[in-house]
Amino acid sequence: MARNQEEVKLLGVRGSPFVCRVIIALKLKGVEYEFIEENLGNKSDLLIKYNPIYKKVPVLVHNEKGVSESLVIVEYIDETWKGNPILPIEPYHKALARFWTKFIDDKIFAAIRKALFTKDEKEREEGIEESLEALQFLENELKDKFFGGDEINFVDIAAAIIAFWVPIFEEVVGIELVTSVKFPKLYNWSQELINHPIVKESLPSRDPLLAYFKGLFANIPASK
Template sequence: MAGEEGLKVVGFWVSPFVVRVKWALRMKGLEYEYIEEDIFNKTPLLSQLNPVHAKVPVLVHNGKPLAESLIILEYIDETWKHNPLLPADPYERARARFWAGFAEFKILNPSWEALWSKGKQQESAVNSAMEAIEKLEAELNGKQFFGGEKIGYLDLVVGWVAHNLPIFEEVASVKIFDSQKFPAIAEWKNRFLNHPIIKADLPDTEKAYAYFDKRSKELAASFYSAN
């Protein structure tokens, strides 16, 4: 069944970028059609909707496709004004965007590298992610959520820390997140994961572990055989 106003999401079940878009739509109470895309055997539809990168997620609204999850989140928030995700104050909105970019490049990227890398490369990636999480801990600053008293834009962006990061750590046998060192984020993780809207779209943990375990081995074999 097609979603509200022709809303469709093209995604891959375990992608944190796709999941955050699903969360945003649920936060707005919007119905949509979900189209699963095998990113390892891409259909012509994905290239048609996202010809530049041919990646998920893609949001389709009234036949118009939009790519890149952070851009999609802002589009959703600007198009449907109720239950706002971004702060109303321009300065606070800018800060939320800054921390979203910071989390993508300084936490997600090295955490992903730590998933499949080895030796000193992995150690460096772990240290980089930990240093960045320390800065994010300070930003939370005693709030219930990064969005204040309710889940907002930045919470959705860093939501993968609550669900995916423990899986990355287990697969790679590394420790990036220390609940004793980062108590504010540890408490936030519990609140976030227990929110009904968030729980509704969490990928199955066991299936996600199996996927990332296989993916990490493939990436490691490809990288280290070429270097």
């Protein structure tokens, strides 16, 4: 049984891929926690107290100490609660996992956001090209069922945004990036990941999220 269960709180919003990373990690470790839904339009005193610099979610509060930034939190969870390791033990493989999670956030997510959530044609084309190039690197890196082999690990948790959120973005915009033809390994991996029991129960409901992003995209001003 996880220790200090009653002293774990997670400040977040249900539809966030970054909050979902933390939820997956907590569930993998069997940690009981209290989820506190934040209104980002009217941020709570608790959020400002525990993340005064960025004032963003997710924030994990453990024993009255706040930890912010999703991947930092996942590492903290992995080090605090033993069993079901999320990061590799061996230093080189741990460094590689950290590299790929940073690549996912800094390169892939940034490129996909540029490709899907801009109405400037030239910028969108650049974003699509950058996305396909970055995704190919990730495709080449995937050697097994998951990035963690037979079990999900740090990279799988970071990449859940590609498996679940990107198809929603694609449906909203009408552009396909991660297809079984272009990226067969990533496509198969994404299906395995979203159907993994712990991941599946951690993901938000798809339909409300789809409606939310459709509304968001409709309000992006067209380029002149």
